[in-house]
Amino acid sequence: xxxxxxxxxxxxxxxxxxxxxxxxxxxxxxxxxxxxxxxxxxxxxxxxxxxxxxxxxxxxxxxxxxxxxxxxxxxxxxxxxxxxxxxxxxxxxxxxxxxxxxxxxxxxxxxxxxxxxxxxxxxxxxxxxxxxxxxxxxxxxxxxxxxxxxxxxxxxxxxxxxxxxxxxxxxxxxxxxx
Ligand code: 5GP
Numbered sequence: 001x002x003x004x005x006x007x008x009x010x011x012x013x014x015x016x017x018x019x020x021x022x023x024x025x026x027x028x029x030x031x032x033x034x035x036x037x038x039x040x041x042x043x044x045x046x047x048x049x050x051x052x053x054x055x056x057x058x059x060x061x062x063x064x065x066x067x068x069x070x071x072x073x074x075x076x077x078x079x080x081x082x083x084x085x086x087x088x089x090x091x092x093x094x095x096x097x098x099x100x101x102x103x104x105x106x107x108x109x110x111x112x113x114x115x116x117x118x119x120x121x122x123x124x125x126x127x128x129x130x131x132x133x134x135x136x137x138x139x140x141x142x143x144x145x146x147x148x149x150x151x152x153x154x155x156x157x158x159x160x161x162x163x164x165x166x167x168x169x170x171x172x173x174x175x176x177x178x
Pocket of ligand 1: 048102103104105106107108109110111154155156157161162163
């Protein structure tokens, strides 16, 4: 389906499932090369990154581990600017190579908060893998080493991303029709 409706909003298809799979494979190949022999710990940021994290993991052929943290900063389509930690990390990350796996880096405020928290525990390194980066929206200097897609300032849903809790199950990514 090329156009969908969720509650009051209409969305057009923007990135197909095939394009996503190709993009995720490309980023996984980079990680396979960069982290060979280093056994990184992937940290998936719930809820939005669950599909991306799963597909990324499936394409990694290096030794790696996975854990999840959960933050929330969004209600509807508007950011509140407040980042709340909902579920924290339980295992030690001291001395580990960490790859944060995020759905979207938008203003970068969520990611900055995550980086602040993780840095206290002295990991060996931290890199960011984000399915989507909106470069024009960045408010803080967050370096996203692995970005699958850079997109303009549009609200999107699908492939794990929601609008008011809905749309996460869509295999494609759709952008809102203003
Ligand atoms: P940031 O703190 O970088 O502004 O926001 C990050 C979070 O906002 C993302 O993890 C995501 O949950 C949410 N977000 C930002 N842009 C979008 C968007 O276009 N669509 C959806 N569904 N969520 C978004």
